Amino acid sequence: MNEAVDEAGWDVEPGDEIEPLVQAVGKLLKVCREAAGLRVAELGEVLGYGEDMIRKMERGARIPRPEYLDRADQVLNAQGHLRAFMKDVERARYPRKVRELAELEGRAVEMLLYSHHNIHGLLQTPEYARALFEMHQPAYAPSEVERGVVARAARKSVFEREPAPTLSFVQEQVTLERPHGGKMVLRRQLEYLLEVGQLRNVVLQVMPTDREEHAGVQGLIEVLKFADGTAIGRSDGAFNGRPVSSPRDLRILELRYGMIRAQALTPRESLAFIERQLGEL
Template identity: 50%
Template sequence: MDDDIGWEVDADDESSAIAELIGRQIKFWREAAGLRAVQFGERMGYGENLIHKVERGARIPRPEFLDRADEVLGAGGQLRSFKPDAERARYPRRVRDLAKLEARSVEVCAYNNSVIEGLLQTPGYAAAVFGCRRPPFSQDELDTRLAARMARTAIIDASKSSPVFSFVQCESTLRRTLGGTMVRQAQLEHLLQLARLRNVNLQVLPLDLEENAGLSGPFKLFKLKDGSTVAHSEAQLTSRVISDPKEVQILDVRYGMIRAQALRPRESLAFIDKLRGEA
């Protein structure tokens, strides 16, 4: 059970600050209950060393740990209330930054010619994408990244005041059989479901175009509630948010050209449905 106490702290200021805050609160309630770390660990089912790691902020406790600690220490829900913070802190900084931009946006635009865009991925497809990474992720890192990706997809919810989404997928990403035939089939079906949501516009950029404005690779545009626009670009070993107005303008123009070159939404749905039937 010791290995399930929580996650290693990501090496950035926000994760460290959250982990240290939670750790101090656990120590405060433990001492208020008159328990030594070894006694608290025995009641929790963990070793003393791991309890000290959590209290120092070296480990981010899992939600079930916080639930149990709240009960054992009689914290009256105070420790349990840190579960959303602990969940957020466990994810890599890049993921947290993207989630913040998505939450601040009125419109999110994304073009991808490498894989299915992250917000559109099924768990099986996402696991296949992360599994292709070389050198490979550890199982714990893979699980963390998969959980982070799936948590971000919750923002596509037409029943809430979520952003409007515009996605353009290169045809190659729809034909690539990552994870096998069944994973691809489920992913195509998922795309069809999402494309029917009121706040989602999904288009396919065909491979047989003589001109293609998207050859330079994937990127995103975030049109924020304050009227500004920022972009995000990801390539080999790099991930950066772009705020320079001139660079953002170039990508905005480029995205408009990509949308114009792509199939219209209704044609795109028919195209995806045809691919699903061929799978």
């Protein structure tokens, strides 16, 4: 049995809104298999997956990978009916919170993002993201690590949108120095930051460790603004960390973020700082 068995998909989270979709895809998989005259064991042998895995997908307890649907469509002669759900299950395989965040980021026309512990998720390379997930305690299972890496990488589509949103990032200096995953991982991460920092719709700044005045001592800040004039924001150190959308609360976060930007290095100075860090690795 090949190693792809454990990567065929992920369990559905109880009460998740994608349950009906996954159940419908599962029923279709079963109908197509039976129409092809194959038992579960026979299909598993052809595709290289265990019987238990296939049964889970057919009863909607497991989210199939798009690649599985593609291969099953071919083997079962489903005439594209299974492939038609590939994009839907691609989105469904991400954790619910990630799907919700990706939806908000996909609608935002402007984002204000301050990170203090790690490189912001939208800026992370897959290798850097993997290192973070692998350090999580209690430890994630390998499939959970993979799921997290894939989901984080999918959020990068925000850089490909047209019209492009305006993105402002402020990173603490220490996030550019801590070698999560090793020096080579950090090197590639810094190289990627330089690439992103050159984009016309991106402003990337570094907050030096030696600043005596720092408006970001209360932690992470994120503000997402939408085309209809509404916005949503959150901060670790404000409003008990919960998302807020009232003009008054958002104003507090924007004022704090504005002070952070003013105290940080300029965009030009920041890119030069990253280049120096890269040269020292």
